Amino acid sequence: MTTNLKLGTRGSPLALAQANMVAGALAVHGTTCEIVVITTTGDRVQDRPLAEIGGKALWTKELDAALIDRRIDFAVHSMKDVETDLNDGVALAAMMPRADVRDRLIGTATLGALRHGAKVGTSSPRRAAQLLARRPDLVIEMLRGNVATRLARIAAGDFDATLLAAAGLDRLGIDAGHALEIDDWLPAPAQGAVGIAIRKGDAAVGDAVARIDDADTHAAVLLERHFLACLDADCHSPVAALARVADGSVSFSGEIIRNDGTERQHGATHAPLAGARDAVALLAAELLARASPELRAQFGE
Structure with missing residues (x-):
């Protein structure tokens, strides 16, 4: 049995909540973990959209490097933030059971209730396009930062509304916003899924994390990434x-x-x-x- 594994994660409150969730699930199977926080470029650069400065790899490249250099044994990711083409030395080994996949609308009960020309904050091209498809009058401006930062910007009146993943809010114990139903508003591919990346070919760590793999979530995430x-x-x-x-x-x-x-x-x-x-x-x-x-x-x- 593999024990005392080094679990790599970003340091945001949500990332740490997800890392602790994974560590707790592994502990049930006798595998203990040391959580190692890795600061990513995406965490350091907050004043520009990710798409302008390197995309999703800005959340993962430092974790990949730590994995390949054996500073960590595996990494925990929000799967919607993982680039489609993985680093050559990295493999996706397991998925936790998927949480609520929906987006939540923050700052207003419905899109229809927003005033004409309301300012909505998001850094997601998918959310921005979905918003404009339904309300072309809306003004979309960049809003980045962790969940608490974005909620604070809404509370301060800097924006009329924003959208956040229900899964992240739930994992942080935050009851906020109004869920947008899937039939009307599809989520990002792999939203709500937390995945585990390992070094390709590391059988011992792969066997350890396989014990907590949710097969249906794993299959769904791989299909969405295939899309x-x-x-x-x-x-x-x-x-x-x-x-x-x-x-x-x-x-x-x-x-x-x-x-x-x-x-x-x-x-x-x-x-x-x-x-x-x-x-x-x-x-x-x-x-x-x-x-x-x-x-x-x-x-x-």
């Missing part, structure tokens, strides 16, 4: 997706949106789990085929 890969999406590409796995089959919904919200292409598919990757790839191709040249230009080279 991103099939679209050739990057950090600028507004994409929403959700795979629901149950009883050996998958219901998958996906959406691509122009950055200015003027076009949305949405589709869904249902398939046995064994054939779901092909079904997801076909859906991605269908959405791109239906899209205007302007929307297609947001994907690929």
